[in-house]
Amino acid sequence: MATSSLLTTPAVELKGVGVRYQLNLEKVFSLKELLVSKATRLGRQLRGREQQKTRRTADDFWAIRDISFSVPRGVCIGLTGRNGSGKSTTLKVISGVLHPTEGELWVRGRVSALIELGAGFNPDLTGRENIYFGASVSGLSRAETAKRIDRIVDFAELRDFIDMPVRNYSSGMYARLGFALATDVDPDLLIVDEVLSVGDAPFQQKCKDRMESFKKRNKTILFVSHDPQAIQDFCDTTIELKDGRINSPNP
Amino acid sequence: MTPALPGIISYRVNPESTAAAEPVVHIRADRGNWDFHNLVRAPIQELVQFKELIRNTVVRDIKVRYKRSVLGIAWTIIAPLMQMIVMWTVFTKAFQVSMPNYALYLFSGIITWNLFSQSSVAGGASILGAAGLITKIKLPRVLFPLTAVINNLVNFSFAFAALLLLMVVTRAPFHWTMLSVPFMLLPLILFCMGWAMLVSALSVFFRDLQYILEIALGALFYATPIFWDPTALPAKWHWVASVNPLAKYVFMMKASIYHGVLPNFSTYAIATFTGLAMFVIGWIVFQRLQRKFIYWI
Numbered sequence: 001m002a003t004s005s006l007l008t009t010p011a012v013e014l015k016g017v018g019v020r021y022q023l024n025l026e027k028v029f030s031l032k033e034l035l036v037s038k039a040t041r042l043g044r045q046l047r048g049r050e051q052q053k054t055r056r057t058a059d060d061f062w063a064i065r066d067i068s069f070s071v072p073r074g075v076c077i078g079l080t081g082r083n084g085s086g087k088s089t090t091l092k093v094i095s096g097v098l099h100p101t102e103g104e105l106w107v108r109g110r111v112s113a114l115i116e117l118g119a120g121f122n123p124d125l126t127g128r129e130n131i132y133f134g135a136s137v138s139g140l141s142r143a144e145t146a147k148r149i150d151r152i153v154d155f156a157e158l159r160d161f162i163d164m165p166v167r168n169y170s171s172g173m174y175a176r177l178g179f180a181l182a183t184d185v186d187p188d189l190l191i192v193d194e195v196l197s198v199g200d201a202p203f204q205q206k207c208k209d210r211m212e213s214f215k216k217r218n219k220t221i222l223f224v225s226h227d228p229q230a231i232q233d234f235c236d237t238t239i240e241l242k243d244g245r246i247n248s249p250n251p
Numbered sequence: 252m253t254p255a256l257p258g259i260i261s262y263r264v265n266p267e268s269t270a271a272a273e274p275v276v277h278i279r280a281d282r283g284n285w286d287f288h289n290l291v292r293a294p295i296q297e298l299v300q301f302k303e304l305i306r307n308t309v310v311r312d313i314k315v316r317y318k319r320s321v322l323g324i325a326w327t328i329i330a331p332l333m334q335m336i337v338m339w340t341v342f343t344k345a346f347q348v349s350m351p352n353y354a355l356y357l358f359s360g361i362i363t364w365n366l367f368s369q370s371s372v373a374g375g376a377s378i379l380g381a382a383g384l385i386t387k388i389k390l391p392r393v394l395f396p397l398t399a400v401i402n403n404l405v406n407f408s409f410a411f412a413a414l415l416l417l418m419v420v421t422r423a424p425f426h427w428t429m430l431s432v433p434f435m436l437l438p439l440i441l442f443c444m445g446w447a448m449l450v451s452a453l454s455v456f457f458r459d460l461q462y463i464l465e466i467a468l469g470a471l472f473y474a475t476p477i478f479w480d481p482t483a484l485p486a487k488w489h490w491v492a493s494v495n496p497l498a499k500y501v502f503m504m505k506a507s508i509y510h511g512v513l514p515n516f517s518t519y520a521i522a523t524f525t526g527l528a529m530f531v532i533g534w535i536v537f538q539r540l541q542r543k544f545i546y547w548i
Contacts, residue, residue: 140303
């Protein structure tokens with residue numbers, strides 16, 4: 001595969017990325033209020049689009065701002081920081097769920113996000129049906145999934161339960177299936193948000209092994225965890241976020 | 252700017268350097284929302300890429316709906332049949348309606364109406380219902396209202412089989428114009444999809460919309476020629492049938508199934524244009540609003 005540019009272009013690049021939340025969202029809009037604000041905004045836009053910065057500044061909150069970094073291929077990078085420092089927001093921007101308010105970014109290759117395991121599972125469907133559904137959420141075709149399904153089931157250690165509705169699964173089984181599925185779609189970039197603590201000790205070891213094998217195959221990993229030990233074990237380097245900005249990166 | 256990280260992390264950004272044949276996602280905050288790429292090309296590319304998910308969503312919704320129900324998929328036929336029998340009893344016995352093959356007249360109207368009303372209820376709630384997926388995983392969000400309509404189209408085809416059966420049982424005449432049903436359906440599907448996209452996007456921001464919709468659907472039912480005959484309508488009420496797009500769709504359907512005539516060209520053209528316009532409006536509103544969903548869901 002490897003042309004030189006493929007190895008040298010970073011897997012992820014962020015350039016001045018910021019996400020603004022509007023804190024007045026909880027406020028109930030009346031229809032009249034909405035129409036008035038839309039009309040004034042439209043009037044401003046017709047006169048030129050420069051006014052955007054002036055509105056609603058008091059209620060604005062930047063979850064992240066001026067985030068710029070790039071992650072080369074095959075590197076495992078840890079995002080650290082306290083609660084609310086913007087780690088998850090950054091991951092959501094990279095995984096494409098959240099559109100940034102400012103800045104731009106490039107993501108190269110197939111992305112799989114372990115943000116919440118089994119997010120798309122339907123409790124009334126069986127494990128097998130959920131695998132097919134979940135794989136298509138990642139853009140896999142039916143044939144591609146059929147090739148992988150045995151491996152996924154084996155990895156999740158759910159051979160005897162795979163044709164049972166996941167409603168009856170324990171939370172550990174649920175998370176194992178989610179992890180097995182998300183890591184088997186063979187992503188080029190794996191986004192992991194605090195999910196490695198699933199399952200019992202042997203399963204956790206399997207997860208770690210799988211993450212290691214990702215790294216060996218020149219895959220890129222973005223890792224968020226509050227566990228300093230896990231960060232130290234996995235990550236080649238870390239970026240520390242504080243109040244939505246890059247603090248001092250640890251060398 | 253932030254200082255460069257020693258070693259592995261580089262803060263230098265060289266966006267033009269990619270030459271590999273791999274998916275590259277470029278997201279830019281300041282990109283104009285109204286351009287062709289964001290409004291049309293990108294969402295369609297995404298839909299094509301996720302076609303397997305569209306298929307799976309339709310299949311899953313059908314499976315889940317009838318899981319743990321004894322009669323299962325048969326409900327898609329039983330429910331409108333029961334609806335028809337109740338109405339037939341009320342109107343032929345209590346109100347002395349004496350239209351030939353009134354059961355067929357009712358049923359063809361009911362299944363057409365249900366396609367719209369159930370599409371707008373299920374489609375309208377589809378984005379809020381998929382909140383778990385939308386806030387976690389990147390996917391083309393427009394697939395949720397669209398699959399809700401496709402789903403009801405599947406229901407419609409089952410109900411249509413029941414209609415054929417009803418025609419045999421009640422010895423209603425078969426007209427060759429029935430072959431045009433798919434063409435009568437096409438503008439209605441466009442209309443339903445547009446409507447579903449519009450309602451699903453707006454109801455993220457205004458939760459009241461779903462309650463308003465329920466009331467509006469109740470009123471619209473009576474303004475649509477389902478149990479009454481539009482040709483018997485007093486002149487002062489003619490505007491109802493011309494303002495209400497659903498009246499046209501139901502009327503066209505009944506013309507080809509019940510009356511055995513094809514609607515004239517201008518009726519069909521207006522219906523198609525209305526459907527297309529609703530689709531375009533729904534699509535644009537949806538694509539404009541969809542980035543904000545995540546803040547409100």
